[in-house]
Amino acid sequence: MAEKKSLGKEFTKGLIKENPVLRLVLGTCPTLAVTTSVTNAIGMGVAATIVLVCSNIAISALRKIIPDKVRIPAYIVIIASFVTIVQMLVKAFVPALNTALGAFLPLIVVNCIILGRAEAFASKNTVLYSAVDGLGMGIGFTTALCLMGTCREILGAGTFLNGIQDLLVLFGDNVLGGWNGFDFNNGLSAVNLQPITLFILPAGGFFVFGILMALANKIAAGRGKPKAELHGCAHCPMAGSCTKLLENGEKNGKCGNGDKDGKNGENDKIGERNTEKEGAAV
Amino acid sequence: MKYLIALLVMGLLTNNFVLSKFYGICPFLGVSKKLNTAVGMSAAVIVVMLMATAATYPINKMLINNNLEYLQTVVFILVIAALVQMVEIVLKRFMKPLYNALGIYLPLITTNCAVLGVVLLNVQEEYNFIQAMVNSLGAGLGFMLAMVLFAGVRKKMEDCEVPEFLKGLPITLVAASLVSLSFLGFSGIIEGMGLI
Numbered sequence: 001m002a003e004k005k006s007l008g009k010e011f012t013k014g015l016i017k018e019n020p021v022l023r024l025v026l027g028t029c030p031t032l033a034v035t036t037s038v039t040n041a042i043g044m045g046v047a048a049t050i051v052l053v054c055s056n057i058a059i060s061a062l063r064k065i066i067p068d069k070v071r072i073p074a075y076i077v078i079i080a081s082f083v084t085i086v087q088m089l090v091k092a093f094v095p096a097l098n099t100a101l102g103a104f105l106p107l108i109v110v111n112c113i114i115l116g117r118a119e120a121f122a123s124k125n126t127v128l129y130s131a132v133d134g135l136g137m138g139i140g141f142t143t144a145l146c147l148m149g150t151c152r153e154i155l156g157a158g159t160f161l162n163g164i165q166d167l168l169v170l171f172g173d174n175v176l177g178g179w180n181g182f183d184f185n186n187g188l189s190a191v192n193l194q195p196i197t198l199f200i201l202p203a204g205g206f207f208v209f210g211i212l213m214a215l216a217n218k219i220a221a222g223r224g225k226p227k228a229e230l231h232g233c234a235h236c237p238m239a240g241s242c243t244k245l246l247e248n249g250e251k252n253g254k255c256g257n258g259d260k261d262g263k264n265g266e267n268d269k270i271g272e273r274n275t276e277k278e279g280a281a282v
Numbered sequence: 283m284k285y286l287i288a289l290l291v292m293g294l295l296t297n298n299f300v301l302s303k304f305y306g307i308c309p310f311l312g313v314s315k316k317l318n319t320a321v322g323m324s325a326a327v328i329v330v331m332l333m334a335t336a337a338t339y340p341i342n343k344m345l346i347n348n349n350l351e352y353l354q355t356v357v358f359i360l361v362i363a364a365l366v367q368m369v370e371i372v373l374k375r376f377m378k379p380l381y382n383a384l385g386i387y388l389p390l391i392t393t394n395c396a397v398l399g400v401v402l403l404n405v406q407e408e409y410n411f412i413q414a415m416v417n418s419l420g421a422g423l424g425f426m427l428a429m430v431l432f433a434g435v436r437k438k439m440e441d442c443e444v445p446e447f448l449k450g451l452p453i454t455l456v457a458a459s460l461v462s463l464s465f466l467g468f469s470g471i472i473e474g475m476g477l478i
Contacts, residue, residue: 025451028311029395033304073363080356088352103402106355110395112308202302203463210448210455218447227450 007132014136020113021144022216023228027113030104031145032205036156039163039181041149043097045142047086047105049135052114054082056134060122075118076109083108096166113141144212151208156199158185286416288477293420295468299396300428301461305421306396310429311454313387320433321426326387328422331400333369334362335418338401339411358401363392396425432461 020026027048034044058078059066066074087105091098098105108114117137122130154160161181168175188194198204217227297303300310306327313323338358345351370388373381391397400421404414435457444453 028307029304032307073360076359076363077356080359084352084355087355103399103406106402107395107399109355109359110393110398112393115393198463201466202304203459203466205304206455206459206462210452210459213455214448214452217450217452221447 010129010132011136014140019140019144020137021141022213025228026116027111030111032209033104034101035145035148035152036200037153038146038149038161039167040100041145043167044101045145048108048111048141049138050086051082051108052117052138053131053134055079055114056117056122056130057127059118060125060127060130063123075115079114080109093170094167113137148208148212152199152204155196156204158188158195159183284477288472289413289416290420291472293417293424294427296471298428298465299421299424301465305399306394306425309394314429314432314436317433320429322383323387324426324429326384326391327396327425330366330391331397331418331422333365334397334401335404335414337361337365339414342405359398362397366392435461
């Protein structure tokens with residue numbers, strides 16, 4: 001992060017190059033759980049983006065006040081507060097979304113993307129850059145969710161943007177003139193076809209995610225970029241313990257206590273893990 | 283009693299916490315490479331889930347009595363974080379062998395959405411104390427079942443020749459999809475056993 005920074009670069013890196021879902025493999029739980037329809041995906045993405053931008057701004061503004069030792073609990077409290085605010089707003093204004101997302105709305109608190117950006121970016125950068133970084137990452141997250149939601153909804157339910165009116169209820173009851181998403185089911189049954197229900201079931205979620213990840217890897221490989229690996233933990237503040245865990249299960253590698261060693265040791269630990277992985281692949 | 287068994291079977295098989303509800307995917311993909319780490323991690327998750335449920339139940343009652351429901355998310359995550367730290371300290375001091383076995387997994391669990399997820403679900407479904415505990419146990423055992431099964435699948439997969447672009451995470455996800463598919467076979471088991 002030492003090189004020259006520009007606002008545009010910080011914004012666009014989250015969209016493709018460092019897409020949180022397909023490249024950094026963060027936030028997999030909501031990605032799999034809420035993408036049964038594009039509408040839910042958009043709702044989840046927007047909610048997470050709002051939390052991400054707000055928490056990045058707050059954490060970066062407070063970064064010199066928060067003592068290093070208690071930074072993780074402090075971040076969690078800040079994030080949880082914003083999640084609560086968003087949850088209350090959603091409950092009040094878009095009740096259908098609250099029902100659709102269920103427990104995954106409050107679970108934005110433990111979404112690795114948000115804690116990860118707080119730790120990796122907002123704690124080291126100014127407010128403006130942190131806000132832009134949060135916005136870029138949030139939009140990248142939303143895009144990936146929509147991509148998955150599109151595949152799953154069209155294949156699995158035979159609809160697209162179904163229930164979009166419920167999401168836009170905020171702007172009025174009939175803002176789209178009664179239009180509530182595409183429905184291909186009539187056309188499909190005319191040629192004796194049915195949607196593949198499997199794709200909106202959990203198994204389909206894993207499958208679509210796997211195929212999209214493979215495509216992203218293929219594209220990245222064409223540009224000489226490394227594959228997406230599950231180094232989610234490296235971006236997570238608990239990286240130290242996780243890495244140790246995957247290596248040989250030693251008991252002295254705890255890092256959840258907010259000590260500085262975890263921070264400094266993070267990079268070489270990732271290196272170690274990568275070499276270990278390469279070794280295993282050979 | 284029937285309802286409790288139904289809750290347990292639901293968490294374990296039909297509504298498996300990992301494979302059909304998508305809680306705790308990160309450890310499911312990250313820690314399931316070896317059987318012993320998979321078992322250790324899931325044991326730690328079960329312990330923390332049960333303790334978190336027991337601890338948050340009275341706290342939630344207190345919040346509701348004071349009209350502070352909106353603080354649930356903030357309070358629960360802090361309680362879980364504090365609980366995990368305390369469990370770690372107590373284990374380290376008094377139960378060294380157990381600490382050596384489970385200790386390394388504990389810090390990971392704080393930010394694991396499975397634990398916060400089960401606590402929030404218990405609140406949403408308005409379970410009473412016994413039901414909440416059984417639900418958490420079912421969720422934890424379901425997590426363990428998925429982890430152990432998947433560790434076996436991944437071990438087999440290591441010997442397979444996988445196309446280059448599918449290697450690594452993509453093929454793992456496709457395998458997870460097949461494991462999840464096999465759990466679909468359990469649907470209807472609760473009705474079939476006459477538990478509901």
